[in-house]
Amino acid sequence: MSTPLVEAVETIEAPDIPDRPRRGWRSPSFVVGAALLLAILALALVSLVWSPYGLDHTDPTARLAGPSGQHWAGTDRLGRDQFTQLMLGARTAVWIGLASVAVAFAIGVPLGLLAAAAGRFVENAVVGVIDIVIAFPTLLLAMLLVTVYGASTGVAISAIGIGVSAEVARLTRISASRVFTEDYVLAARTCGTGPLMILARHVLPNIWHTLLVQATLAFGIAVIAEASLSYLGLGTPPPAPSWGRMLQEAQSTVSVAPWNVLLPGLAVAVTVVGVNLLGDGLREILDPQLRQQRQAADR
Amino acid sequence: MLSYLIRRVAWLIGSLFVAGSAVFFLLRVLPGDPAVTLLAVGSSPDQIDAIRHQLGTDRPVLAQYGHWLGDLVTGNLGDSLFTQMPVLDQIAGRLPVTVPLALSAFVLSIVVAVPIGVFAAVRRRGLLGVAVSTLAQLGIALPIFWIGIVVVWLVAVQWRALPPGGFPRTGWQDPAAAVQSLVLPVATLTIAQGSVLVRYVRSATLDVLSQEYVRTARSLGYSLPRALWRHGPRNGAATVVQILGILLASSLLGTVVIESVFALPGLGSLLLTSVKARDLPIVQGTVFLMTATVLVVGLVVDIVQRLVDPRLGART
Numbered sequence: 001m002s003t004p005l006v007e008a009v010e011t012i013e014a015p016d017i018p019d020r021p022r023r024g025w026r027s028p029s030f031v032v033g034a035a036l037l038l039a040i041l042a043l044a045l046v047s048l049v050w051s052p053y054g055l056d057h058t059d060p061t062a063r064l065a066g067p068s069g070q071h072w073a074g075t076d077r078l079g080r081d082q083f084t085q086l087m088l089g090a091r092t093a094v095w096i097g098l099a100s101v102a103v104a105f106a107i108g109v110p111l112g113l114l115a116a117a118a119g120r121f122v123e124n125a126v127v128g129v130i131d132i133v134i135a136f137p138t139l140l141l142a143m144l145l146v147t148v149y150g151a152s153t154g155v156a157i158s159a160i161g162i163g164v165s166a167e168v169a170r171l172t173r174i175s176a177s178r179v180f181t182e183d184y185v186l187a188a189r190t191c192g193t194g195p196l197m198i199l200a201r202h203v204l205p206n207i208w209h210t211l212l213v214q215a216t217l218a219f220g221i222a223v224i225a226e227a228s229l230s231y232l233g234l235g236t237p238p239p240a241p242s243w244g245r246m247l248q249e250a251q252s253t254v255s256v257a258p259w260n261v262l263l264p265g266l267a268v269a270v271t272v273v274g275v276n277l278l279g280d281g282l283r284e285i286l287d288p289q290l291r292q293q294r295q296a297a298d299r
Numbered sequence: 300m301l302s303y304l305i306r307r308v309a310w311l312i313g314s315l316f317v318a319g320s321a322v323f324f325l326l327r328v329l330p331g332d333p334a335v336t337l338l339a340v341g342s343s344p345d346q347i348d349a350i351r352h353q354l355g356t357d358r359p360v361l362a363q364y365g366h367w368l369g370d371l372v373t374g375n376l377g378d379s380l381f382t383q384m385p386v387l388d389q390i391a392g393r394l395p396v397t398v399p400l401a402l403s404a405f406v407l408s409i410v411v412a413v414p415i416g417v418f419a420a421v422r423r424r425g426l427l428g429v430a431v432s433t434l435a436q437l438g439i440a441l442p443i444f445w446i447g448i449v450v451v452w453l454v455a456v457q458w459r460a461l462p463p464g465g466f467p468r469t470g471w472q473d474p475a476a477a478v479q480s481l482v483l484p485v486a487t488l489t490i491a492q493g494s495v496l497v498r499y500v501r502s503a504t505l506d507v508l509s510q511e512y513v514r515t516a517r518s519l520g521y522s523l524p525r526a527l528w529r530h531g532p533r534n535g536a537a538t539v540v541q542i543l544g545i546l547l548a549s550s551l552l553g554t555v556v557i558e559s560v561f562a563l564p565g566l567g568s569l570l571l572t573s574v575k576a577r578d579l580p581i582v583q584g585t586v587f588l589m590t591a592t593v594l595v596v597g598l599v600v601d602i603v604q605r606l607v608d609p610r611l612g613a614r615t
Contacts (some may be wrong), residue, residue: 113515131314132314132321132594135314135318135590135593135597136318136321137548137552137590137593139552139555140552140586140589143570143571144326145574146574146581147574147577147579172382173325224442227442228442228444231442231559232556232559232571233575244442247442247444247445247448251451254451254456255450255456258452261426261448261449261452264445265441265449268440268441269437269440269443269445272439272440273436273437273440292361
């Protein structure tokens, strides 16, 4: 039953899709960033099944001990093994980081898409809200929530998630609006494609790589925010370990046991440098235009 | 320009209103009775009622809301639950620590970071340039309190050069002691903020470097520094002003953590102790004031941007 037109269309060959991701894996930032992050992730995952000591294990005979075969990273003033704390802290950081990013995207992406797809009035309203939330710092939001609900993991996740969501919404709106001005969206509209279908078919495929890069960066922001909250005593409450609280405890004994300060700070830095490099690498891989620009700039 | 100004100020007032409302509703309307959370478990209903009355939560929410907004307009932020002192007085008492801390870190990071950032951009393939960029990356990735602890350990514990924390009880009556106790906090905040600024300045300079007018200037015989000096500031100004605004706001917020590291009696530590003590009026007032400052800085940034780069106004 095929008409000549359909036959003609069917005989058109699919265009050659260049295998662009494969070239990109050579990006050094991507490789190094992924390696750093995998190391942290491995710490967190291994801690689920094994850690040198239990969470509650204290060794009163070895308080503030230096690094040794028994305690790889030394002990704190209660005699708790610091390497165990570091591993379990990685679990807290990764979990709160991932959950906050999930919250941020669950709020930010729909909001940004709504602003881009809806009329001018809605867009202005959403942009206004986004601007205010961006001006409203995450740390202050967390402090407000802690005042009402007390410090808990849930409060930390919501505060960080809401704080980061504004930036996600802003970026989603800007990238989506750009797609909405493209001719192929106009064409799709002319053909009677509904707004939801346009979002799914044209907008999301064109902005997901920007959002993915944003997600990696947001993860880094969330990890630092979590550490800061715990350091201030507003994050995950004890006994759940956290890098921030390890640092806060290590600060009081810094004159006798300075080594206790080193590892938790390094862990945060490795995570953040890792996600930043990974984000850079992903951007290079996913955005061929940028890659060409950079190569041109280096020439 | 005038109509723009009016629109922008109206927008600021609107934002302040929304921010004030948000602070209010976050603290009052979400589930959970502040009076109950404030008191120890097992307090008598009379005690709870007394606190409710003091907080004003025994009145309808809308009446409380109107009261809070009215107080805001008249500059009254209420009284502390525990000390009974006006919130505004308590905040004012903390400013002599926080304002010098935030402002000097802000100025210092500009003085230090702008030349370094330009250098890192011009020498981006040299060893020193790469080293500078890497250090800045690290400075961004390390939590600010970690930098603070290391600075304390190095300067105050190892070298015993400066006090590890605290602020003289007499405040600025002994200027030397006050300045001494602010050196390390300012240095820490400068390292953290400066790292961020180095990165911004570096990429802004790279952007200018790749422009055609720099190439033209070079071909006319200008040396690279002269070409940059001639074209860089004017073309980069709008971006730089925006970054400075972000920097000023984050210097102010950075004090919350820094004051905790160095045990300084500033606005940030007032906020932190009030959060832990659940002193709602102080938390509410301090958060609102800090947010308002950030919003006002944003307004000033927008206006200055228009002044230095008229192209921005022409586009809309």
